[in-house]
Amino acid sequence: MQIPVHWALVGASTIADQFMIAAIRAQGGVIAVVVSGDAQRASDFAQKNAIARHATDLDAVLADPAIDAVYISSTNEKHLPQALAAARAGKHVLCEKPLALSADDAQQMIAVCAEQGVVLGTNHHLRCAATHRALREQLRAGGIGKPLFARVFHAVSLPPQLRGWRVEQPEAGGGVILDISVHDVDTLRYILDDEPVEVSAMTAAGSMGSAGLADGVMSIIRFRQGVLAQLHDAFTVPFAPTGLELHGTQGSLFARDVMTQRPVGEIVLRSADGERVIEVEHASLYDYAVQRFHAAIAGEGTPAATGQDGYRSLLAALALAQSAQSGAHVTVDSRFGK
Known part of the structure; x- marks a missing residue:
């Protein structure tokens, strides 16, 4: 026992x-x-x-x-x-x-x-979703051929009970990049089994962030094996669905309503054979x-997600913040990289 x-x-x-x-x-x-x-x-x-x-x-x-x-x-x-x-x-x-x-x-x-x-x-937690584990397996099985591009839609409305320090206190690590974008980076690292090497980002302070904290960001990440990823993250978008798309030489995967803490969402594979729903057995992340x-x-x-996973995803998130501040493309530190 x-x-x-x-x-x-x-x-x-x-x-x-x-x-x-x-x-x-x-x-x-x-x-x-x-x-x-x-x-x-x-x-x-x-x-x-x-x-x-x-x-x-x-x-x-x-x-x-x-x-x-x-x-x-x-x-x-x-x-x-x-x-x-x-x-x-x-x-x-x-x-x-x-x-x-x-x-x-x-x-x-x-x-x-x-x-x-x-x-x-x-x-x-997002890499623990059955949907994201299924996406990883689809890529490993060659379901879309060579991966070329990814898009993540993770613009949501931050609930009132979660605001506070996230939108008011830079010293506590608030802001959308360290709250949401770092999750997107980790999710893509897991699905693609690859590491970010270069990033570019622009942030916005819409209606929620204060003390210089961004509440929205658009980002581009280049991965080591060539995939370009586009991220849209925000605290201020109440009606947009979340999702993740992967586009390759032989097909595209569309994962809808999957950037969430709840065990929900669906995946559709579109290729020369038409459209096919990828079956997923949902369970608590x-x-x-x-x-x-x-x-x-x-x-x-x-x-x-190991400590090194947390470290590598943090490196990319910090690079996004640096890019947004400087207005330049930023190379991601390769320490602990594969």
Whole structure:
């Protein structure tokens, strides 16, 4: 009988509340404690989600030998110190994206987790979608011939409960690029099994971003094997569907309503043979991510998105931000590249 993984939630977040708690429990995990800097928030969160303990002192929680792993979903600027503290306490770390706010910080997280012998995963949930796994398999099977172009439509309306620091606090890592574009980059890296090498981006501040934070962006990414990808990401578009298109020499794949946390969407393959729906067996993205993380803790494979995945996707996102600021094409740092 496998011993269940005992978790500490670091951050009383919306994503933990809506998705991760259910996923951890569905995979046999035990949520032992929630940690928040706000004692009342921690107490209310624990009561709502039937979590036995709540705390404000992370170090005290990490000193508990019964805790096996931490899930970090605090604001982005806290990821580095919290992940390092957890790793040095011998706890496995599943951290929300972006892994950190700088390449050096993300690299430090990877190094310390490796030194301490703990698993580091990045919670890039979109690569866990059945639709995106099916797209990856279609490309591997030659379903569209040689891939040439990709387009991602990920312009949405950011719900009021998720705004706050995302649109108001640059120091916390807010803005559309580190919130949405980094997901698109990771999704394309996974599907194409390739790495970005050059980017160009232009941002907009429509009606939501403040303090210089962008709430919309149009981007172009060149991948190492030649694919050009176009991204449209925004916080301010309430009625557009999301989607992902892949175009190759022998066909095109159209994935509709797939850039979402929910297990939904459909894929159509269009080629010389006509149109064909690609069958997909939908399941919780977060269940899959937790299952892979639990397996990695047990020494069976790797997390769905590793620390290095988080690092590589962050590098490209930071390059997009640099391009938008400078108005120039930017080469993506190749460290940890394939």
